[in-house]
Amino acid sequence: MPVQYSGITDEHLAVRNHAGVFDISHMGEFFVSGPGAMVWLNTLLTNDISLLKTGDGQYTLMLNERGGVIDDLIVYRTEPEQFLLVVNASKIEENAAWMTAHLPADGSVVFEDQSRMWAALAVQGPAAPALLDHLPPRNGVKTGGSVIICRTGYTGEDGFELLAPAEAGSAWFERFVQAGAKPCGLGARDTLRLEMCYPLNGNDLSPDRTPLEASLAPFVAMNKGHFIGRDTLAAQKADGTHxxxxxxxxxxxxxxxxxxxxxxxxxxxxxxxxxxxxxxxxxxxxxxxxxxxxxxxxxxxxxxxxxxxxxxxxxxxxxxxxxxx
Amino acid sequence: MTFPDTLRYTSSHEWVRLDGDMATVGITDHAQNELGDVVYLDLPAAGRTATAGEALAVIESVKAASDIYAPVAGEVMANNAAAAATTSLVNTDPYGDGWLFKIKVSDPEAVSSLLDVAAYKSLVGQ
CATH class of the missing domain: 2.40.30.110 (Aminomethyltransferase beta-barrel domains)
Structure with missing residues (x-):
């Protein structure tokens, strides 16, 4: 994705007022499945994944032992025993290594990094939902065809993120541009997310800062039982001076x-x-x-x-x- | 993109228009296009002494902050308050109303050692 196509301001306002399309194929896609998937993911992620019904998604964080952020991501329950995790591009390898190292020994969970197999487009803006049929409800996910449709984004606008087989990505991009979405780059992606105060890993999130420090407490389920990093968060919460x-x-x-x-x-x-x-x-x-x-x-x-x-x-x-x- | 052949240019993408010993300085069409939407200008105050190659102004686009260098030595005589107030002038009229500052040059000959339009065009691949 380039920094800009027609100009950051132009692209930004197109997303706020109409629709824009971002090529976010650099992002990572992990699939986690098996009878132990839900319980295991809940020990790695801060939000409570047991609240998700099939077809739901939620924003969540993965922490290190010190409570610092490894990555922020969205997890979708695509099947009763299958979850899709969409993670930041710069953290694909680190996330995969961390998760693989923590896999249960009993074989009840299968982890698969499919990042190279998927192209991803974010189509965002008030006019975006009209550009695709069969959208799931807000924060939801729809699977079943050759693409996966997620009703999520990083702009504060309605819209969706579409995962398609890697070779189909550019045709989908063209299709949305033909339908009236403005091609948008990294620059507008940053200004849009910053207006919404959505954190960017590497800037606002780091291995040395907890989600409580990053003001992300709504995405941390302290009452769900143990998860990696929880002890630090419990101490911070009790102290309150962070x-x-x-x-x-x-x-x-x-x-x-x-x-x-x-x-x-x-x-x-x-x-x-x-x-x-x-x-x-x-x-x-x-x-x-x-x-x-x-x-x-x-x-x-x-x-x-x-x-x-x-x-x-x-x-x-x-x-x-x-x-x- | 346009590059008037009456101007001199620098490899850091400033242009210079010499009138007697007064040099008007701005950024080229290529530079404004690379920067994107200009949103803020930090311009040098009149009376400031400039040495050639010194960072004299800062131009900020949505994307990034960039230094603007004095193409030649001299004394700053004026800056473009209108452009500082309406920064889009740097994008829409880089060689006209989007000028940045004027320098009374110590040695007008120094301007002729800057790039001519052919050399600048080849620098930016035009």
């Missing part, structure tokens, strides 16, 4: 925020931006940063250092962008 990932905007029109910019409060450095940009929908500069609990309340006054100049900033409620339909 850093949190917050949404920050510049108060006035200014430069786009970028990851690695230093965040100040009362002249003292308090954190570093993990993501940043300028919001094409809203017209102001936005970012996210892990800040100490004392500086995470909405309305907290901050400054961001951009090339030596401090710009007034403020903690705001997530997400930045709200659909006004």
């Amino acid at each position: 850093d949190r990932l917050v949404a920050i905007r510049l108060v006035e029109k200014g430069p786009p925020l970028r990851s690695h910019y230093t965040v100040f409060a009362d002249g003292q450095p308090v954190g570093t931006l993990s993501s940043g940009g300028i919001s094409p929908s809203l017209g102001f500069s936005i970012g996210m940063a892990f800040l100490p609990a004392s500086h995470t309340a909405v309305g907290t006054k901050l400054e961001i250092d951009v090339r030596g100049k401090h710009h007034a900033a403020v903690v705001v409620k997530k997400p930045f962008y709200h659909k006004t339909a």
Whole structure:
């Protein structure tokens, strides 16, 4: 996927107002099946997979022993005893190695990395659902034909993600473009997800930060029983003083925020931006940063250092962008 | 893409228009196309002394921040406040209303050692 086709702003607004298509074939697809699949996955993932009926999907995270994030992913229950995991491209090998190493010895679970076999397209925007028949309900998955249709995305808009055999990917892409979806690149994918405060692994998620720090508690089922990383989360939850990932905007029109910019409060450095940009929908500069609990309340006054100049900033409620339909 | 043959160019994609000893500087059509939508300009203040090759301005697109270099030495005489306020001018009119700053050059001869249009076109594969 290129950074842009017609321009990031143009592509971004097409997704917000009509429809765009992203080639996300780089993402990974794992299939986990067998009588032990559900119980085993629930020991590796933070959300409660037992809540999924066949045809449902959920956002979830896979943690290391320290409670840090290995990857965030969506898991779909495609059959009573089969699950599809869609994972980040840069983490395919690490995820596969981690999962394989933790497979139960009794043979009750089969793990298969099918990442090379599937092309994937994200078709997103208010007009996207009309571009394909037989869509599953929100967060759901539909299998059975030559393609897998997932009613999910990374933009905050309605739409779907279509998995097709690798050789069929470009024909599907063309088909959606012909139907009116604008080709979109990595740049718009980033601005769209940032307006929604969806985390990006490698920026806002890391092996050294827990999902509680990343403000993803709704996707962590502490009461489902043991899972890898839970002990750290339980301790953090009891203590309550951990850093949190917050949404920050510049108060006035200014430069786009970028990851690695230093965040100040009362002249003292308090954190570093993990993501940043300028919001094409809203017209102001936005970012996210892990800040100490004392500086995470909405309305907290901050400054961001951009090339030596401090710009007034403020903690705001997530997400930045709200659909006004 | 257009590259006026009355201008001089740099390998870092600035253009220079010399009027007496006053050089107007901007970025080329190729550069604005590569950057994409320009959303912010950090321009040098009038009175600042510039050495050739010094990073003098920053141009930010949605994608990234890029340094803009002084093509020649001199003193900054003006910057384009209109472009700083309406940054899309850099995309829509890079050689006109999208200019960035003006330098009173110490040595006007230095401008003639910059790339001519043929050399710049070949640099960007046109």
